[in-house]
Amino acid sequence: MAYQTINPYTNELVKEYPFATDDEIEEALSKTYALYKKWRNDPVSTRTPVLHKLAQILRDEKDHFAKIMTVDMGKLYVESQGEVLLCADIAEYYADHAEEFLRPRQIASIAGDAQLENHPLGVLLAVEPWNFPFYQIMRIFAPNFAIGDPIILKHAAITPGSALAFEDAVRRAGAPDGSLVNLFLNYDQVSDVIADKRLQGVALTGSERGGTSVASEAGKNLKKSTMELGGIDAFIVAHDADMDAVNDIAPRARLYNAGQVCTSSKRFIVTENHYDEFLAELKKSFAAVKLGDPMDPNTTLAPMNSKKAKEKLQKQVDDAVAGGATLAFEHDPVDSDGQFFLPTILTDIKKDNPMYGKEMFGPVAQVYKVKDDDEAVELANDADYGLGGIVFAGTAEHGAELASRIETGQVYVNTFFSSLPELEFGGVKNSGYGRELGQTGLTSFVNQELVVKRDKPNTNEFGGLVLPFHLHEN
Ligand code: NAP
Numbered sequence: 001m002a003y004q005t006i007n008p009y010t011n012e013l014v015k016e017y018p019f020a021t022d023d024e025i026e027e028a029l030s031k032t033y034a035l036y037k038k039w040r041n042d043p044v045s046t047r048t049p050v051l052h053k054l055a056q057i058l059r060d061e062k063d064h065f066a067k068i069m070t071v072d073m074g075k076l077y078v079e080s081q082g083e084v085l086l087c088a089d090i091a092e093y094y095a096d097h098a099e100e101f102l103r104p105r106q107i108a109s110i111a112g113d114a115q116l117e118n119h120p121l122g123v124l125l126a127v128e129p130w131n132f133p134f135y136q137i138m139r140i141f142a143p144n145f146a147i148g149d150p151i152i153l154k155h156a157a158i159t160p161g162s163a164l165a166f167e168d169a170v171r172r173a174g175a176p177d178g179s180l181v182n183l184f185l186n187y188d189q190v191s192d193v194i195a196d197k198r199l200q201g202v203a204l205t206g207s208e209r210g211g212t213s214v215a216s217e218a219g220k221n222l223k224k225s226t227m228e229l230g231g232i233d234a235f236i237v238a239h240d241a242d243m244d245a246v247n248d249i250a251p252r253a254r255l256y257n258a259g260q261v262c263t264s265s266k267r268f269i270v271t272e273n274h275y276d277e278f279l280a281e282l283k284k285s286f287a288a289v290k291l292g293d294p295m296d297p298n299t300t301l302a303p304m305n306s307k308k309a310k311e312k313l314q315k316q317v318d319d320a321v322a323g324g325a326t327l328a329f330e331h332d333p334v335d336s337d338g339q340f341f342l343p344t345i346l347t348d349i350k351k352d353n354p355m356y357g358k359e360m361f362g363p364v365a366q367v368y369k370v371k372d373d374d375e376a377v378e379l380a381n382d383a384d385y386g387l388g389g390i391v392f393a394g395t396a397e398h399g400a401e402l403a404s405r406i407e408t409g410q411v412y413v414n415t416f417f418s419s420l421p422e423l424e425f426g427g428v429k430n431s432g433y434g435r436e437l438g439q440t441g442l443t444s445f446v447n448q449e450l451v452v453k454r455d456k457p458n459t460n461e462f463g464g465l466v467l468p469f470h471l472h473e474n
Pocket of ligand 1: 154228425
């Protein structure tokens with residue numbers, strides 16, 4: 001399928017784009033590689049002003065970019081606006097901190113004066129999903145631009161408008177040609193780019209299916225990779241949780257971005273003393289949701305990104321119910337041809353249900369009843385994924401104690417899940433590997449080059465070729 005923007009609210013085909021040509025791919029590889037060679041010698045401070053300028057462009061033109069995203073994949077306009085501002089914050093953060101974070105680290109060593117220098121790694125391929133069409137690009141672009149790694153972008157086939165708008169903003173911020181090159185690649189072309197000698201790393205955010213395929217291409221070609229994949233995050237309601245806070249946050253943790261967030265709370269695991277109240281309140285909140293035009297400020301639930309995604313989710317719900325789950329709630333039908341999925345609550349999902357442990361990427365909540373906090377942690381860990389999580393408990397300390405026992409990449413205690421420039425993002429198990437954002441995210445694609453210097457060689461009776469432990473012994 002070619003790249004297409006189909007507005008999921010109106011079903012209008014807005015624009016279609018052909019796949020990249022061989023010449024376009026070659027040109028992208030050669031100009032990004034040439035830029036890497038130049039950047040290898042330029043200090044970080046030569047690039048950070050561009051990130052400041054990019055942040056300013058995003059803030060100044062927030063509404064313009066937000067509308068492009070909403071038309072591409074249907075999210076609420078207000079959420080698109082928030083996403084643009086978050087992108088500006090990420091650009092600003094690396095503009096302000098990259099130099100400091102990338103300073104060489106001195107190492108005390110008997111080998112000599114040792115330091116670990118952070119150099120660019122080379123040209124990267126970023127394969128990104130549609131659910132946060134700007135933020136997903138910025139997560140990889142800002143840190144790596146600061147480092148000096150040029151990027152070839154392969155965005156999702158359904159968000160080409162966002163890909164072009166982001167690329168244009170980077171160009172207008174004054175980034176040199178080749179800093180971020182968007183290509184409308186098909187899967188075979190992705191593999192060809194990964195195999196090219198000029199490319200050194202691949203960052204993918206997406207599904208386990210896409211991740212497995214791209215990670216194996218990267219592995220086959222010995223290219224460094226990070227994989228930010230799916231999740232079935234737990235939202236634990238501990239025995240002593242403050243239910244007012246839980247009832248306020250829980251529906252939003254599931255329905256934000258029409259439920260299409262990798263770190264959405266997909267499994268609510270509730271201790272039995274709170275279960276009945278929790279379920280009743282979640283039903284009330286889901287019933288109060290207003291589905292409609294994503295550009296309308298009164299709408300609180302947007303359509304899903306595409307007809308295909310809606311049909312896939314409907315099949316998952318049907319399979320879950322056929323497998324013994326209870327359809328505890330379904331929102332009233334909506335009078336629209338938009339790709340709306342009615343907010344749904346499933347209970348009684350047993351281990352033998354075909355949907356147990358599967359990611360449902362839309363406004364569907366699974367609610368589980370457990371005896372106590374220990375059983376809640378046990379159920380949270382009974383998953384092939386480990387991306388995020390939320391814990392509500394009587395105190396921050398008790399919540400944090402439970403959080404630390406969950407096998408996952410990131411947990412928020414007594415608060416909403418958020419992604420911020422300074423906080424590491426990433427998962428374990430089938431949710432992938434590596435981190436984006438934060439200080440760790442900044443070093444995912446650097447060449448940590450060790451330089452050891454001395455005025456004269458260190459020798460001993462073994463004739464000069466000394467290993468450190470020999471020096472210790474002598
Ligand atoms: P997806 O199908 O894996 O697509 C993500 C990107 O990978 C798209 O650009 C897609 O291209 C590309 N892709 C998929 N298969 C490929 C292959 N075999 N070769 C080359 N490229 C390939 O994921 P999605 O379903 O659109 O996105 C939702 C998933 O992403 C969910 O599982 C969600 O949890 C996860 N996600 C994770 C994070 C995180 O940070 N961990 C964040 C957001 C979303 P096409 O569009 O052309 O197919």
